[in-house]
Amino acid sequence: MIHHIFNFMNSFVVFLLVLLSYSHNVVPVKSFRTIPKSDVDLIEFALNLEYLEAEFFLYGALGYGLDKFAPKLTQGGPSPFGGKIAYLSPLIKDVTLQFALQEVGHLRAIKNTVKGFPRPLLNLSSETFGQIIDSAFGKKLYPSFDPYSNDINYLIASYAIPYVGLNGYVGANPLLKSPLAKGLIAGLLGVESGQDAVIRALLYERKDEIVKPYKWNVAEFTNHISQLRNTLGKGGIKDEGLVVPKELGAEGNVTGNILAGNIFSYSYARSPQEILRIVYGTSNERTPGGFYPQGGRGTIAKSFL
Ligand SMILES: *[C@@H]1O[C@H](CO)[C@@H](O)[C@H](O)[C@H]1NC(C)=O
Ligand SMILES: *[C@@H]1O[C@H](CO)[C@@H](O)[C@H](O)[C@H]1NC(C)=O
DSSP states (O other), X not given: OHHHXXXXXXXXXXXXXXXXXXXXXXXXXXXXXXXXXXXXXXHHHHHHHHHHHHHHHHHHHHXXXXXXXXXXXXXXXXXXXXXXXXXOOHHHHHHHHHHHHHXXXXXXXXXXXXXXXXXXXXXXXXXXXXXXXXXXXXXXXXXXXXXXXXXXXXHHHHHTSHHHHHHHHHHHGGGOOSHHHHHHHHHHHHHHHHHHHHHHHHHHTTTTSBOTTSSOBHHHHHHHHHHHHHHHHTSSSOOOOSBOOXXXXXXXXXXXXXXXXXXXXXXXXXXXXXXXXXHTTSSOTTSOBTTBTTOOOHHHHHHTO
């Protein structure tokens, strides 16, 4: 009898192990055939932003991007223009490298789930960032803002990047149909928000520091960048700097704004159109520019071109 039970238990354990290894094998394989087309389009839209983030952080930390780091992930797309190694302290370089590798992981996750497309042409030149900052302040800065010249400038430039990805993931989530797509987007959103929180926390510590050689402090830089994105996006207030009027703070009752959130302190959502208006810097999803001189790729971005 005891022998019998033991045998039964044994085969049950084997059955469980088979089940486990089976489900383990099923999840990560290429599964784009099982996801509705509308989910594929939304996931692929995000790939545009993940390429930008991966390249910006790889260049900032290492001085080279996917072409050298993980050439297969480019699928033969053109090399980015203007990326450079940033002059960073050991701490900020360490954080930037971690972000870069996280983005490489995100690219792999997306490409394991949907077919994807080759890397779009990206413009990571100092001039691209310089123009964003000029627009944010409504005047030409002298010297032109250089994202790669020190910790503060690189963090301010980074402030402009994962946050928009976060908005896109929050916007995409209610539109997704399949559990697989929802799981992927939630997982990407989690880390994207974490990156934004790290960047904001590092900047918040220095919010009163003057960004040399200009006359504005760190908080004023973030407030102007956020206001610019609200204007470009044409979707109302969905972006907030590090110090805000009380009404925009948590519970409408605090001016410190280490995280951006709506009246209930939950994350703002943006549509693909709003995101394209911002990352193109043109306020028009049909007019490429900014980080994407030839526009984004995939069904959604292409539908506006
Ligand atoms: C990148 O942007 C800068 C500034 O707008 C521009 O001068 C340069 O031509 C752009 N490069 C490409 C490849 O689009
Ligand atoms: C704002 O916070 C203060 C305490 O910090 C409290 O006395 C006040 O009632 C709060 N007002 C609102 C509108 O929540």
